[in-house]
Amino acid sequence: MGQENRYCYKYPRPAVTTDSVIFGFGEGELKVLLIERGIEPFKGRWAFPGGFMEMDEDADTCARRELKEETGLEEVYMEQLYTFSAVDRDPRSRVVSIAYYALVKLSDYVLKAGDDASKAKWFPLSEIPILAFDHQKILQMAVKRLKGKIRYQPIGFELLPEKFTIPDLQRLYESALQTVLDRRNFRKKILKTGLLIDTGEWVADVPHKRAKYYRFDKAKYRVLSEKGFYFEI
Amino acid sequence: MGQENRYCYKYPRPAVTTDSVIFGFGEGELKVLLIERGIEPFKGRWAFPGGFMEMDEDADTCARRELKEETGLEEVYMEQLYTFSAVDRDPRSRVVSIAYYALVKLSDYVLKAGDDASKAKWFPLSEIPILAFDHQKILQMAVKRLKGKIRYQPIGFELLPEKFTIPDLQRLYESALQTVLDRRNFRKKILKTGLLIDTGEWVADVPHKRAKYYRFDKAKYRVLSEKGFYFEI
């Protein structure tokens, strides 16, 4: 205890961290989960959840551990994004960050006040504050990746609840891709993939015609994607 | 001199390296450049060029420096691929590797005997030997990425000489994608992009009709890709 600098190497080494860009979708727009930093550097600034990699875990494990510790989120869709290694990206010392991005169902995740996650907050993409470190750059890349990927891989479902309507899905696509899509053509394309299962349920308590709820057919998608399934919105 | 373990930290840190998968195209097939390891671990095995990151360089710089030192190659098309961080990927100690892939014009690069590059050799994708570390896994991902990327981004040109014919380009695509393409349709699609410039030169000394040489219009591609140019073979 109190023993410092116990780990010595022949050559200098950078510290290795992970940072995760967590996307959610709610109120018709894409959001990102940020944590307010409680310590220097960048104390008080917002940043992505993340932290130092332990020696007995790989980067994926680290990213999931940090995510759980800082936000309570578990078992989310997560993918490696890019590794950021600019020499001066951390003012303290040399730090290499392996960045991830994750897609979560906002409905599964209610921010609890008072616990470790109390400093976590969802920000719409249009209202991102100034971020710590090079996190602005990380965010840019994550958004670009999401936009690129959502067009030809059905990852949109990861952002919606288990049951969702076709108009819900369309709003997500319109928001993510920043375009307007034709209702009839969108429905045709999505149904033609055969990846939606009709749940037989309908939206309730709306002052207009009720939309049907669908589920995403994960098993069928796995089979199709192994066969080289190609899809595009 | 002789002073060891001078760099001490409060927490243990992994070493950080880069490894680069170098693709070339010749004799009608895709090839990869490998280096024979002269030291343990995996002495005598083939591996990708790469090495430890210095504290005053970022990963891109490191990958290019190592590539130059080990093979003499400079100014190649290079992109970050993925970061490999499995706990046991290096038998000596914890090493995180930021992998890159590069595309080079084989014509620009003649292996010189006797210098530092003397242990470098091109291997066709179909004849890859057993590799060191987790390089087999890295190669798999690099090939997957190349196949995916070549379909919708004109990176194929990076693998061909400055001047190339349309049949050359077609052979590259057929080899990379492992398919057979229709000559007439391929030509139409490629020319329709407007990215080929007719050089006015023809192949010489062939016992059949001469093919025209084209150049890739990099400037035009930059303009188009900023405008959201989308292309697919």
Add this chain to the structure above:
DNA sequence: CCAAAAGTGTTCTTTATACACCCATGT
């Protein structure tokens, strides 16, 4: 009865695919 969003088909245009013959050259 009104406002609001969901559901539904058809036409037209664009793009992709399939396919066969002639041409130029070196040996």
Add this chain to the structure above:
DNA sequence: ACATGGGTGTATAAAGAACACTTTTGG
């Protein structure tokens, strides 16, 4: 003259884009 690979056009099929009205529901 022959073997080799390069160049070219057209017809058909498939996919994408454009577009308007009716239905259901709560207030």
